[in-house]
Amino acid sequence: MDNIAGSKPALVWAVHLSAALLVALWVFPTLGLFISSFRTADQIASSGWWRSLSTxxxxxxxxxxxxxxxxxxxxxxxxxxxxxxxxxxxxxxxxxxxxxxxxxxxxxxxxxxxxxxxxxxxxxxxxxxxxxxxxxxxxxxxxxxxxPPQFTLNNYDTVLFKPAPGQSVGKAFLNTLTVSIPATIIPILIAAFAAYALAWMEFPGRALLVAAVVGLLVVPLQLALIPLLQFHNMIGIGKGYLGVWLAHTGFGLPLAIYLLRNYMAGLPRDIIENAKVDGATDFQIFTKIILPLSFPALASFAIFQFLWTWNDLLVAMVFLGTTEDQMVLTGTLLNLMGSRGGDWEILSASAFISIAVPLAVFFAMQKYLVRGLLAGSVK
Incomplete structure (x- = not known):
């Protein structure tokens, strides 16, 4: 009687309820932050965001x-x-x-x-x-x-166009984009070539390289910051956008190579062997067959890498700097919390600006994220 058609086991309902709870835990704070960013300081101080439409x-x-x-x-x-x-x-x-x-x-x-x-x-x-x-x-x-309920755009006007000295969110927004976009593209390009070589090309020491990549996954990021900065200074890179791009690339490559190599190794061998029989070179196989088939995995890692670099503070402060012209968005928000901790309307508007781009990227590419995560789970 437990397997009657149309009935669902209790575990399925538990999974659905858990998923709904997790979605609610994520959506409600984000919705509250969005509503608070349009409210006045007096109304934020007097009531919660859930009462924003009431007197x-x-x-x-x-x-x-x-x-x-x-x-x-x-x-x-x-x-x-x-x-x-x-x-x-x-x-x-x-x-x-x-x-x-x-x-x-x-x-x-x-x-x-x-x-x-x-x-x-x-x-x-x-x-x-x-x-x-x-x-x-x-x-x-x-x-x-x-x-009565009061909503205003003055919070965003203050944050974007009339910031306090040293707290330009608009400039920090551009700095963060300048850091995040190249720091996402560069490791994907390098990791895609490396993953194909480790998955489908035969050469001595391939297994050792795969083991080394797995070992690099457990190296703490904080352990490598100072040695890497000293190396940058020694070769003349110093602090700047090139240095922070290379730092994010180095920290992101082990995970990227590991994920892409496992995905590419699971692709049908017959397709690649038939391409070789037809005379295709490794580069042609990589560009014409592997890359199109690996797009879900590439998009999945792109989402993770972009979100990590966008929300990063430590690497940007070490390899880029802390002046107003170099400060990223997370650093500017940290300064706002330190000097204007009571201006919740300013903080909420600034915080929502900082999460607007990651939200847009996630929702635009979420179908590729799901496909990339589920790839290989069903044969």
Whole structure:
């Protein structure tokens, strides 16, 4: 009865639920980051992103009254508003931090110094006294207000076009592209030739080379940074784009050769032998047969290599530099968190800019990623 047609074992449902949970764990934070990047600083501080479409009711920071004094019918009056153009509606207010909701909107409160203060729903206030208030220290008002949803493009405008000195996200974005694109293409080109040679060409020491490639997979990246930088300085490369390209190529080649060699070794032998019988050279076989058939594996590694180089900070700082003209996007975001840790709207906009390109690359090439990962699993 357990194998009745149309029924699914419990393990299948567990797999589906686990996959849905993993997708939700990835999607919800990304969605929250995207929504937060369009919200104002006040609304981010007062509520979570999941309440961005609802009216927000929260206690606003204390606001000190200000305005010009005028005399009306023997009474000194100061008129003004607590906030300009925010669209907020005040429900409760007070002038003492111990009781910030003592009065309803529209009620008049008698201040300890003898003045009368009225605050309306729109935030307009009237402070009146029978004596001049020229030397009076203006009181503070605590208000509980409801504000409608607010979205703005100012966060992206600040990040891309009006950054603080030394924090140009636009320049860092271009620097990261300059590093990531060549650092993805170069190791793929080299690894494809090496993988074909190790998979289909007979020569002495081939097994030892394959073992060496596997051994290089376990070498910690941090262990090779300083020796490699010293080698770059010795041969005259120093710090620059060429140095960081070669560093990423060296760190990415072992994995690339290993993956591509295993994929190419699993291709049908009859196709290659028939091509050799027809007189095709190794280069013709590689370019006309192996490369087209290996495109899923090449695309899979390209995704991994691009994401790694795009999100890299350590290698870029060591082999490129830390000045504004050399800083990559991850380094600029690190500076933003250090100097503007309270500006969550700026940080969320910057972070979403940094993940926009990897997301586009992943979704554009995800079908090749799946094909590359599943290749060889079914005969």
């Amino acid at each position: 927000q009711e929260a206690q606003m920071p204390a606001i000190r009254l200000k305005g010009e004094e005028v005399q009306r019918d023997g009474v000194y009056v100061i008129d003004g508003t607590l906030f300009d153009g925010a669209g907020a509606t005040i429900s409760r207010w007070g002038f003492n931090s111990k009781d910030p909701e003592a009065y309803a909107a529209g009620e008049t409160a008698a201040l300890p110094t003898g003045e009368a203060l009225t605050v309306t729903e729109t935030g307009a206030f009237t402070l009146s006294s029978t004596q001049t208030m020229a030397d009076l220290r203006m009181p503070r008002v605590f208000a509980t207000a409801s504000t």
